[in-house]
Amino acid sequence: xxxxxxxxxxxxxxxxxxxxxxxxxxxxxxxxxxxxxxxxxxxxxxxxxxxxxxxxxxxxxxxxxxxxxxxxxxxxxxxxxxxxxxxxxxxxxxxxxxxxxxxxxxxxxxxxxxxxxxxxxxxxxxxxxxxxxxxxxxxxxxxxxxxxxxxxxxxxxxxxxxxxxxxxxxxxxxxxxxxxxxxxxxxxxxxxxxxxxxxxxxxxxxxxxxxxxxxxxxxxxxxxxxxxxxxxxxxxxxxxxxxxxxxxxxxxxxxxxxxxxxxxxxxxxxxxxxxxxxxxxxxxxxxxxxxxxxxxxxxxxxxxxxxxxxxxxxxxxxxxxxxxxxxxxxxxxxxxxxxxxxxxxxxxxxxxxxxxxxxxxxxxxxxxxxxxxxxxxxxxxxxxxxxxxxxxxxxxxxxxxxxxxxxxxxxxxxxxxxxxxxxxxxxxxxxxxxxxxxxxxxxxxxxxxxxxxxxxxxxxxxxxxxxxxxxxxxxxxxxxxxxxxxxxxxxxxxxxxxxxxxxxxxxxxxxxxxxxxxxxxxxxxxxxxxxx
Amino acid sequence: xxxxxxxxxxxxxxxxxxxxxxxxxxxxxxxxxxxxxxxxxxxxxxxxxxxxxxxxxxxxxxxxxxxxxxxxxxxxxxxxxxxxxxxxxxxxxxxxxxxxxxxxxxxxxxxxxxxxxxxxxxxxxxxxxxxxxxxxxxxxxxxxxxxxxxxxxxxxxxxxxxxxxxxxxxxxxxxxxxxxxxxxxxxxxxxxxxxxxxxxxxxxxxxxxxxxxxxxxxxxxxxxxxxxxxxxxxxxxxxxxxxxxxxxxxxxxxxxxxxxxxxxxxxxxxxxxxxxxxxxxxxxxxxxxxxxxxxxxxxxxxxxxxxxxxxxxxx
Numbered sequence: 035x036x037x038x039x040x041x042x043x044x045x046x047x048x049x050x051x052x053x054x055x056x057x058x059x060x061x062x063x064x065x066x067x068x069x070x071x072x073x074x075x076x077x078x079x080x081x082x083x084x085x086x087x088x089x090x091x092x093x094x095x096x097x098x099x100x101x102x103x104x105x106x107x108x109x110x111x112x113x114x115x116x117x118x119x120x121x122x123x124x125x126x127x128x129x130x131x132x133x134x135x136x137x138x139x140x141x142x143x144x145x146x147x148x149x150x151x152x153x154x155x156x157x158x159x160x161x162x163x164x165x166x167x168x169x170x171x172x173x174x175x176x177x178x179x180x181x182x183x184x185x186x187x188x189x190x191x192x193x194x195x196x197x198x199x200x201x202x203x204x205x206x207x208x209x210x211x212x213x214x215x216x217x218x219x220x221x222x223x224x225x226x227x228x229x230x231x232x233x234x235x236x237x238x239x240x241x242x243x244x245x246x247x248x249x250x251x252x253x254x255x256x257x258x259x260x261x262x263x264x265x266x267x268x269x270x271x272x273x274x275x276x277x278x279x280x281x282x283x284x285x286x287x288x289x290x291x292x293x294x295x296x297x298x299x300x301x302x303x304x305x306x307x308x309x310x311x312x313x314x315x316x317x318x319x320x321x322x323x324x325x326x327x328x329x330x331x332x333x334x335x336x337x338x339x340x341x342x343x344x345x346x347x348x349x350x351x352x353x354x355x356x357x358x359x360x361x362x363x364x365x366x367x368x369x370x371x372x373x374x375x376x377x378x379x380x381x382x383x384x385x386x387x388x389x390x391x392x393x394x395x396x397x398x399x400x401x402x403x404x405x406x407x408x409x410x411x412x413x414x415x416x417x418x419x420x421x422x423x424x425x426x427x428x429x430x431x432x433x434x435x436x437x438x439x440x441x442x443x444x445x446x447x448x449x450x451x452x453x454x455x456x457x458x459x460x461x462x463x464x465x466x467x468x469x470x471x472x473x474x475x476x477x478x479x480x481x482x483x484x485x486x487x488x489x490x491x492x493x494x495x496x497x498x499x500x501x502x503x504x505x506x507x508x509x510x511x512x513x514x515x516x517x518x519x520x521x522x523x524x525x526x527x528x529x530x531x532x533x534x535x536x537x538x539x540x541x542x543x544x545x546x547x548x549x550x551x552x553x554x555x556x557x558x559x560x561x562x563x564x565x566x
Numbered sequence: 567x568x569x570x571x572x573x574x575x576x577x578x579x580x581x582x583x584x585x586x587x588x589x590x591x592x593x594x595x596x597x598x599x600x601x602x603x604x605x606x607x608x609x610x611x612x613x614x615x616x617x618x619x620x621x622x623x624x625x626x627x628x629x630x631x632x633x634x635x636x637x638x639x640x641x642x643x644x645x646x647x648x649x650x651x652x653x654x655x656x657x658x659x660x661x662x663x664x665x666x667x668x669x670x671x672x673x674x675x676x677x678x679x680x681x682x683x684x685x686x687x688x689x690x691x692x693x694x695x696x697x698x699x700x701x702x703x704x705x706x707x708x709x710x711x712x713x714x715x716x717x718x719x720x721x722x723x724x725x726x727x728x729x730x731x732x733x734x735x736x737x738x739x740x741x742x743x744x745x746x747x748x749x750x751x752x753x754x755x756x757x758x759x760x761x762x763x764x765x766x767x768x769x770x771x772x773x774x775x776x777x778x779x780x781x782x783x784x785x786x787x788x789x790x791x792x793x794x795x796x797x798x799x800x801x802x803x804x805x806x807x808x809x810x811x812x813x814x815x816x817x818x819x820x821x822x823x824x825x826x827x828x829x830x831x832x833x834x835x836x837x838x839x840x841x842x843x844x845x846x847x848x849x850x851x852x853x854x855x856x857x858x859x860x861x862x863x864x865x866x867x868x869x870x871x872x873x874x875x876x877x878x879x880x881x
Contacts, residue, residue, distance in 0.1 A: 065734075071650075071838060073604065073607040073608070073650070074650075079608060080607065080608050081607075081608045081609040081610070082607065082608075082609075165622075168615065168618060168619060168622070169604065169605060169608045169610065169612075169615050169619070170610075170612075170615065171608040171609050171610045173612075220652045223652060224651055224652055224653065238830070239650065239651055239658065239835070239838070240662075240830050240834055240835050240838055241830040265734050265828070267732070267734075267828045268825060268834075269825050269826055269828070271717055271720075271826075272717075272720060272730075272732060272825075272826055272827070272828055275720050275721065275724050275730050276730050276732060276734070276828075278724055279723075279724045279728060279729055279730035280728070280729075281730050281732065281734055301724070301725075443597060443598065444606070445597065445598035445602055445603045445606060445841075445843070446597045446598045446602065446606075447606065448602075448605070448606045448609075448610075449598070449602060449606075464609075483610045483612045484609055484610055
């Protein structure tokens, strides 16, 4: 009798444990609205969520951030095409053991050569005629990567110039898929092949990106969905109404602003909406190489004039995050706590005192209320850029700066900044991985293509290299905060706030975990299923 | 008549040639090219990568050579390659033409079917309540922007019917397609119908004061016969001209309507192509629109002869 009870209890327990596995339903088409035309389908060549979100599901990385965790952390990196990895004793060689039996969507076998081919293209070790990757916005990520060697079909080694603890995190990012060696660039930009859970059926500009289930996916039982239909709907009102009407199962990532959230919840009360940082910060570009902001004291006055609160209240209903370059805790791993942040210029809570100091500086430089400094605030002629620029112009009046908005056609924005044809600019900067290496190297290192302001500070360059090589995380964090302090004191791209927005989906869509410090990660969709 | 037609065709060819130069030059006068934009979209500022893309797309060649290559290709039916999608431009443009053409024709049909009868009724019943109502309706048609009206229709549809009439999937069958395009066509055609109605009304009022109308009445012709056989036919000449012009203007209205209703037509695609400085797409599409406008103008001129037998085009 006892054994029967035990057997029954055991069976019940096993069933209960197994229940979640059976709960996922296979099939269905997930419909998502897309905000614009992705410039191409080649993730390595682009720097926008418009490309990563629809196309990440086509590819695999070597490793990835654990998709079940909300926070991307170097401690939570899991295997993808690599089964395992190891460093040599001096941490300059990172060897991956790769899965065997993996196939590209065209049926050809995946091997270590594909890995070598991809990263050779990224570090420019290809002949001139190769067009696999014709634009390389994250070249600086791999500046420490010296070589890629192939041990066998299932073994590949990344040879680094020096230890770099962030390197694995960069490989785990959504921006680091493995490309097929035999594919050409044109195909990768229009109808790419990958090893991922979904195949591209069609990518029609102004219409849709259609993905279907890869029946030969190496991860057995995945994906659950039969297909994903991304509908390109450039008009935000139409997109939102489409979601409310049930035309779409999910909004585009971070597409729902806080004022819109109220409407969505009112019209579709069962919608699941989640707010999280967008990995984009609003910041000010100051041209330090030309008058009048070649004077450090004037740059300091400008920084002291900023009051983050009105930006946050007006643009984000108070939900944006205050921080320097790195995303603040609890979302970010490297940002300063509030009490440390407030010691930085421009972050003190006593705005009146800051502005009084700024006015003193201005008066010393010969500017008064009746004789203000006249400047233009240049920005991209897009609402998300213009709106904070207008608030900035208003705030600058308090320190005798009479600024005028200079809206720039978005197509020539970077050209203008690169030519240094501006005094002050309002800018938005996104980050691929929550790691100081990507944020600092990309935006502040003198060798970076994405350091638009051409900020050059040998001391900062040295500190960036130093933190990058530091293996002890606490020690590294201290160096990171030292860099933050120096950048703030130097008025190098003063950060106003880190933006926060909402993503919504229907309650029938299950298995999606939004990554809170990495909007560019976690879009594989292989664990997502529809409860219909 | 024969030599008139030859002259007209030559003039049409000359107009299109002039247009081709204008489009080509104007596009290149706009700041930034595709290489700038592709690099900008990736958030980088590497002059080497930009130069490589420009060379690959032939943008580094002399402008005359680029023009010659385009026109040469056009005469052979080769529209070149779209810069952004890297696919043959014809493959990008061709599937979108029928969508916009159907939408334009439906909008035009809507504007004529509403505008002409309402204009006639308004004129015949001048200064009655019905006339006032129709005049207010036409005024509202002229003053409501298409995008606003479109969004209002979408909101109302979601609120009352829980559905949204946008183009997210290719329609299956004729009826579904008509259903899908009818609302946007009505929205875009509303403004034109208002214009046509006002013009028909004023033209009708003018004609109805003519001696021959009075003569027809005095000879005992019925009201219907006077209004429709005598007055309307003569009042239609300026209306036909306006319909011809409106057919061209509707393309402008389509840009907004295609965006709001998410219709993958030519107009929205053209705006997107301009934004990306996708020269092969913009050049060929603008030429197509120019061709349509020139042809419609020609057809309108021909229609004059049918409507008014007194009009003859001399050799």
